[in-house]
Amino acid sequence: MANRKETGRRGSGRSLGRRPEAGTAAWRETLPVELNGIYEADVIGLSHEGEGVGRVEGYTLFIHGALPGERVRVRVSELKKQYGRADLLRVLEASPDRIAPACPIYERCGGCQLQHMSYDAQLHWKRQMVVDQLERIGKLRVAAADGEEQGVVVHPTLGMQDAWRYRNKVQVPIGEQEGGLVGGFYMRESHTIVEMEQCLLQHEASDATVGRVKAIARELGVTGYDPVRHEGLLRHVVVKHAAATGETMVVLVLNGDTLPREAEWVARLREAVPGLVSLCLNVNPERTSQVFGETTRVLWGREVLYDAIGTTRFAISARSFYQVNPVQTEALYATALRYAGLTGRESVVDAYCGIGTISLFLAPHAREVYGVELVPEAVDDARANAELNGIRNVRFACGKAEEVLPAWREQGGACDVVVVDPPRKGCDSRLLETIHALRPPRVVYVSCNPATLARDLRVLEDGGYRTVEVQPVDMFPWTAHVECVIGLQRIET
Known part of the structure; x- marks a missing residue:
């Protein structure tokens, strides 16, 4: 086709002799690639969505199915001023981390993003993704792997022995x-x-x-x-x-x-x-x-x-949120328990408590747990689950944590540890303000989005907390998602 050009050299240019289409933005004329053109790209990394980040003469292309270190042939499918997208046509120089996808419909299905990448490489990349977000968005210093440099300790990602058939x-x-x-x-x-x-x-x-x-x-x-x-x-x-x-x-x-x-x-x-x-x-x-x-x-x-x-039972209704990976959920909550540092004397606040999973997991190790949740049905489930397990040292309230907790504090509520497990959008800014007002010695943050996590950690650090350590947990193997548990301590007197 006249609007395609394929070369065997690095940094292939635009098709020669082609005039810009009527109405085409002038900035397109300055790009080293054109729409539907075929080029060779060097892949230098992965995006947070698991797409290969390729370069053609300095221009960035996001390429589904490409891995860092590879040289690939692609067709440009979308153009913007700063970056574009391209379809992978052929891998010219493969990464040693490339494997054959196990799923027969992987190339067409949008459910997984990383079945072409070895599992060990996925775990390494997920940790690095967390590190990158903490440094870029959170402006946090991450400790070097050799321990010589001070900073936040980001542990290797906790993976699974069997990374298949894990979803419930x-x-x-x-x-x-x-x-x-x-x-x-x-x-x-x-x-x-x-x-x-x-x-x-x-x-x-x-x-x-x-x-x-x-x-x-x-x-x-x-x-x-x-x-x-x-x-x-x-x-x-x-x-x-x-x-x-x-x-x-x-x-x-x-x-x-x-x-x-x-x-x-x-x-x-x-x-x-x-x-x-x-x-x-x-x-x-x-x-x-x-x-x-x-x-x-x-x-x-x-x-x-x-x-x-573990030993805690849960009644799960049709619309209840419940972690989908039972094996890794135990690892996730065990880490949260360790970071909470409970001795049996603490009062714990569990914001975004849902059906009470974390609250009830922590309750046997605390003096009392106070869970707050916005969804009434979830609060009903949480109370039923406490009754199911015979756990008496938990209470649940329905409402926004940033509104419920100040009133609770005015009534004499004490707080030694706050646990937050927000949705992907992260914590409400008013909840972060409430945490500053409560001044608990320790905060445990459970996150499913490293970007909003890093944003919220910056706010907590600016308010007198220090991020001590981060444990990435691979809750969703073969996808670009990673869960984290973070331990923070108050340093302001």
């Missing part, structure tokens, strides 16, 4: 393609569903259950959801499988409030799914990318399934 929950979008129902994960940067028979990150029981739900839906003539037309009935299949008990919950998310031939669905799934204890229907009639709607009802069985972290 799967949410599978259901749609229609060529007149038939399909279910799988979305293609990368798309809402096109890639039909999936199995996912190597999910428990085998979840795979089998999703397959059976799809088969029943086809047999009973249930239509998949079309988000463009906002038509079709079955939007998602959600399966929760408890590793400790073997129990399974199935949630059918509908674009409507009625499941045709409901009794037949119940009978077929009870027969087909070993360990099934709950079949729920969730109603989501909105034009939204959110999985769940506001209304959930039980079609058969219990409202909850039971699982355990």
Whole structure:
């Protein structure tokens, strides 16, 4: 094609003799690449989303599937002033960390980002990603690996002995393609569903259950959801499988409030799914990318399934948040317990407490734990879980932590340790102000986003805390995500 140029040398230039298209921004003329052009790029790193960071004559291209140290041939798919994106065509010089993906649909599915990278290399990169964010955004000095330089200690990432089949929950979008129902994960940067028979990150029981739900839906003539037309009935299949008990919950998310031939669905799934204890229907009639709607009802069985972290049992309802990797959750919470430094005499505040997982894990080692959560259903679950385990030294309050905790403090509440486990957007700024006002000697921060973590640590450091150590935990192998536990101490007198 006339608008492509391929060269065998480094830093190939733009196609010669090609005039800018009408309306093209003038800055494009200064770039060393053009849209749809084919070039060779040197890959110098990975982005926080796991894309290769390539360079062509100094211009940055983000390349899905490329690894640091590689030389690759790419086709430019998007251009901006400072960077662009490109599709990987061929690896010319491969990294020693490159491996063959185990999943047969990895190249099309958007669920994983790093199956082409060895597991040891993933663990190393995830630690370095945390270090980079702490230094760049948090302006923190990280201690050298040899221990000669003072600073924040960032430990090697805690990995898994078996990094497959670790997820206890799967949410599978259901749609229609060529007149038939399909279910799988979305293609990368798309809402096109890639039909999936199995996912190597999910428990085998979840795979089998999703397959059976799809088969029943086809047999009973249930239509998949079309988000463009906002038509079709079955939007998602959600399966929760408890590793400790073997129990399974199935949630059918509908674009409507009625499941045709409901009794037949119940009978077929009870027969087909070993360990099934709950079949729920969730109603989501909105034009939204959110999985769940506001209304959930039980079609058969219990409202909850039971699982355990260590010796602590949890009742988990259809919409409850619960960590998806049970093996690494124990490692995560054990680290939080160690950083909390509990002796049995401390009063602990657990902000963003959810269904009480961290609160109840810490309670046997503290004098008392006070959990705060915004979602009323989660607070109800937390209280039920405390009762389930016979734990009496915990209390839970519903509301925003930045509003609840000042009032609690005015009523005489003491605080020796604050634990925060916020969503990806990090802590609310008012909560950080509240922590400064409470002045606990220790803060434990559990994070799923190194960027917002680094931002919040900077605020806490400026308010009199010192970040002591960071433990990255690989909760999501083969993806670009990493969880961290951080221990902070108050240094201001």
